[in-house]
Amino acid sequence: MPQSATAAETRVIAPNFKRRLSGVTSTIVQLVPEQNRQGQHVAVIGPGLPAHLPHLRWLDLLKLWQKPAGGGKRIWHARRNNEMLFGLLLRDVLRMPIRLLFTSAAQRHHSRYTRWLIAKMDAVVATSERSGSYLKVPHEVVSHGVDLALFHPPEGLSDTMAGTGLPGKYLIGCSGRIRHQKGTDLFVRAMIELLPRYPDWTAIVTGRVTADHKPFAASLEADIKAAGLEDRIRILGEVDDIKPWYRRLTLYVAPSRNEGFGLTPLEAMASNTAVVASDAGAYAGMIVPGQTGEIAPAGDYETLRDAIARYLADPALAEAHGEAALADVRARFDLKGEAAALGAIYETLERN
Template sequence: MAQSLDEITVIAPHFKRRLSGVTSTVIQLIPEQRRQGLGILTLGPGLPAHLPKMRWAQLPGLWKSPSAATARVWHARRNNEMLVGLILRDVFRMPLKLLFTSAAQRHHSRYTRWLISKMDAVVATNAKSGSFLKVPHTVIRHGVDLELFHPSEKTDTTNPEDLRGRLLIGCFGRVRHQKGTDLFVRAMIELLPQHPEWTAVISGRISTEHSGFADQLKAVIASAGLTDRIRFLGEVDDIKPWYQRLTLYVAPSRNEGFGLTPLEAMASGTAVVASDAGAYAEMIIEGETGAVVPAGDYEKLRDAIAAFLQPQKAKEAGRKGRDYVVANFGLEREARALCDVYDSLIQQLMVATHE
């Protein structure tokens, strides 16, 4: 059943069917925004059924302002979402203010820069992403749901039977070169023979495009005789228990937009070794909650992992990581900061209307 637009002040389009980092952000963020009293709906495919949505047939309803404001905010996160927002605002003259969140850490194309220049406001997910923007912007870092991601008692009974008694080191995310899965596998092949109490687990989707890459990794693992100690889990239905089972999490990406997995791991009480891709360096206190190494630098990644294969050191870093995320990266902080931006945009239009 479609929800009424009368109390809705924010539309969050999502025009991609496949799971991505943006998808994960939206899935976590919108329920928190609703809990804080924001009237927000999503629009488009690729999101779980429990998220509040509007139907495409309701688009004409955006010509009418909501009951408590003179406009709505269209919060885009991709080029096609910005473009549709522009058409609705400038061609169909709907009362919308356009907001774009940028996570990319690269120079934008001319087309993207043009779209961004037409936005009413821009948010960057971290300082590094903001450095590539040519327009005024606000930095609002992503947060993590501390109720969903939290520590548990890491006893043997929490692990699947064939992994009981093992210390687990994990690497989660799509299995591909960009994510540095090969760097993780290479490090595990080199380090695990010296640390018989540890087992590595890899979880994430293997797309058809990257199946050859994954097959090569599995062949190398088999050649090293480590198939039973470097496990491919595939896509799991619920990743949260796996974060809790880990003692150490590794995020070896060569490039990222923002990257939520280190925050999810730290919120779960797990130490993290990460590259400096995305916003990873802004999440980790070097030597205390984990370590950060240059993206793509295998030797430094291997050595940083090796330093945290001391179980007590990793467990202490995990405890500190949880405290740090609670203090600095709670999802409610991100939701409140975005609400301030939404309110500012709507207020701008209300002032302009009455002048």
Template sequence: MHLNQVPESLNDVEVIAPNLKRKLSGVTSTIIQLVPLQRANGLGIVTIGPGLPATLPHIGWADLRGAWFKPRNRPFRIWHARRNTEMVAGIILRSVLRMKFKLLFTSAAQRDHRSFTKWLIRQMDGVIATSGKSGSFLKVPHRVIMHGIDTEKFYPPQNEEDAFSASGLPGKYLVGCSGRIRPSKGTDLFVDAMINLLPKYPEWTAVMTGRTTAEFSGFEKDLRGRIAAAGLQDRILFLGEVPDVRVWYRRMTLYVAPSRNEGFGLTPLEAMSSQTAVVASDAGAYAEMIELETGAVVPAGDGLALEKAIEPYLADPAKCEAAAKAGLAHVRANFPLQKEASSILEVYETIFADERVG
């Protein structure tokens, strides 16, 4: 079956990846990136639900009538949920309607789950945690499979457009962060660190890429006021949403991920894959993806620690270069998207090996 075809039946469908949220989210992005790779690996996987591009193999709810019958080459299908609503739907399909499903849940939450969520998780036939930190909140057997990135999409500088000089900004080196402008992303921590550090390091310029929603327009206005009061409005810049953030990763000598909290957080991996040194908080899975030779990690929300971690890199660009090279090798070895897809396939096969239908 061609990748873009909508299946006429479920005969060759082994796994269904539901997306029961219309608004784009990190979970949606994960599905969009993984499903084509999983199909390229020979897996019969389709999606169901709103908010997904037409390029993905997709079925409608009416097609699930075929799920009372087992697929051509498997004793059942796997319903791979990533949200509570999707776990609920899977339980109804398997345990109420008695369709031939087993249920898999991927958990990214890094907090103690509510009682209802714990109950849902206990009903699953398999569980994946996206980090060791998220796995520490699970009370059931699970496998840790961290997210990966497309290392062909995020790559080191290759031409003049990727050079800092192409940005037209003052200075010689660029330090930046990416993400929506809001307190949870630690934008204020980054700005305060830059206000304190840039006067000592005149060759550096700082940028922030990402949108500011109406809710946080006052937050951005306050940050701009602080920058203007320090006389650094030409060296600490809000770029807003940029057409392609990847080129900015390549132009940066140092990337900073100052978040107070994250679900997982891919930007340090994207920066390292672009051969850029990284300083990050320990929010999300940052601490599990950054090693000593690839960058530095500080406690989330600690502005002073963030500033102290950034300064050695501004003082010694050669330190950035060494960390950038180590980071590139680290990401390519440990975080390619294909590795994530292959590891999930191993979990599917483990579930399929138990031929009893849930």
């Protein structure tokens, strides 16, 4: 059973109006426990969230006319259009005493409808300077962080290549929903071209294949089979726990053509793994080229392939950049910093 929360104790509500796992959902799952460790009294509502998070029931929304314990106004922290719209219903139609906050990760021009919703918010947060550049309203930039207790360097044999049962000495991986947008085909294409030259490396692909992308995944499997590399390029699909797989990697690749923010490079870097990524989403701000990884223009296969090849040819370089990546994430992208920055925004909203 989900952990229940009371409306009286809740000061911030984090809605999740999408059943399938997404980057937004992953952010909520990681962030809410840290926020509550910092005393922010955040509860979630909606499907698709794990039971360990404090949940409000839909009927509990009827209690939002009452002020929370200690007074002030609650905050409805939306991250999607439908969540903003629902917040407007609560605040402007039902006249509940709440403040509306929206976090925008999108790095594209918003539709007229989205701009209208955003303009109705009491405060807006952008997850990067780049996403903020598409906003037409005042906002603050609060970068996502990673939970350094959950994502950490290898600790034992099961966290190494030897613990996987796969062939080779070094592991390279790509994670995320398997689809064209995520650039999974670019990664597989690079592996088919490069792995015959680097026999010590094995590649894995992890992530969900939804029904409408099964033909895409099947085409990748066919390409791998045609190249005779079924043993060295494994499409594992959705795994129960991605964290140990990050720790087993020597190199992580994030080849997205389009991204909102994108947490996977940070999760890999926190696991002591170097990263080659496209410049989609906020990736370019996460990686220090030549020190913690490399960046390639989104959709540019040749540049991506050549950046990967540099590490396949020199595993010691990948390991050194993995160490640097870990230090950089700890300095710049600790989840505690994200939670504290949001807490300060909440306090301002509650006062004003």
